[in-house]
Amino acid sequence: MPDNWGFVLAAYGLAAVVLIAYWRRLVRRERALETGSRPTARRA
Amino acid sequence: MVRVVGGLTLVALAAGLLMAFGVAPREVTQGNVQRIMYLHVPSVWVAYLAFAVVLVASMVYLARRLDGADRLAHASAEVGVLFTGLTIATGSIWGKPTWGTWWTWDARLTSVSILFVMYLGYLLLRGMVEDPDQGARYAAVLGIVAAFNIPLVHFSVYWWRTLHQPPSLMKPGPGTMPGVIVAALLVNFVAFSLLYIYFVAKRVSLLRREAEAAA
Numbered sequence: 001m002p003d004n005w006g007f008v009l010a011a012y013g014l015a016a017v018v019l020i021a022y023w024r025r026l027v028r029r030e031r032a033l034e035t036g037s038r039p040t041a042r043r044a
Numbered sequence: 045m046v047r048v049v050g051g052l053t054l055v056a057l058a059a060g061l062l063m064a065f066g067v068a069p070r071e072v073t074q075g076n077v078q079r080i081m082y083l084h085v086p087s088v089w090v091a092y093l094a095f096a097v098v099l100v101a102s103m104v105y106l107a108r109r110l111d112g113a114d115r116l117a118h119a120s121a122e123v124g125v126l127f128t129g130l131t132i133a134t135g136s137i138w139g140k141p142t143w144g145t146w147w148t149w150d151a152r153l154t155s156v157s158i159l160f161v162m163y164l165g166y167l168l169l170r171g172m173v174e175d176p177d178q179g180a181r182y183a184a185v186l187g188i189v190a191a192f193n194i195p196l197v198h199f200s201v202y203w204w205r206t207l208h209q210p211p212s213l214m215k216p217g218p219g220t221m222p223g224v225i226v227a228a229l230l231v232n233f234v235a236f237s238l239l240y241i242y243f244v245a246k247r248v249s250l251l252r253r254e255a256e257a258a259a
């Protein structure tokens with residue numbers, strides 16, 4: 001069976017993009033809370 | 045503490061990548077595309093773990109009305125949905141070269157999609173109810189009910205013999221995989237579990253601070 005490296009790259013690349021995007025979202029919300037502006041703050 | 049977990053997570057993820065691409069051998073039947081397993085299987089493990097935590101935290105919340113338990117359930121559900129989405133996407137990418145299709149209404153694929161939609165509904169429900177206490181109560185009930193789908197997902201490959209292969213690792217009896225592949229999987233299990241702990245700790249802290257700021 002061919003190695004299909006493109007699929008491997010797509011899977012790992014997608015995971016990296018999604019996980020980094022989620023981490024950046026958490027960090028942005030933390031910074032927003034620290035500066036006092038709460039643009040995305042939600043009820044807990 | 046969260047920073048320490050974050051540092052450990054980075055080291056573990058680097059070790060996981062090294063094991064997946066540098067140590068684990070090329071699989072004989074599927075070739076190198078099988079390396080997607082080191083991402084796909086730990087993702088679904090974290091999803092199971094996350095939803096099990098939602099179940100326990102929801103039961104604690106209903107019994108004791110602890111805000112911390114509610115925040116833990118909320119954070120864990122969010123991270124669980126993230127990893128379930130990753131499981132479906134990476135499974136689809138793996139399915140195309142090995143099964144010849146991106147998607148099929150196989151028992152495992154269908155049940156995991158239902159799991160994904162149920163916890164997505166859980167998150168939507170939390171955002172829709174105005175009264176926080178009422179929202180937390182409703183979410184706790186849904187968090188308990190939705191957890192009944194986890195064994196259905198796991199055992200679906202035994203109950204309905206369709207396209208998805210049975211588990212290679214989380215099954216009774218002696219293992220059939222070579223030790224080096226099991227080791228690579230285990231390192232990635234640890235890395236993804238640490239990533240789960242890091243994300244949930246950060247999210248719980250955010251939820252607490254947002255609640256304090258809103259009060």
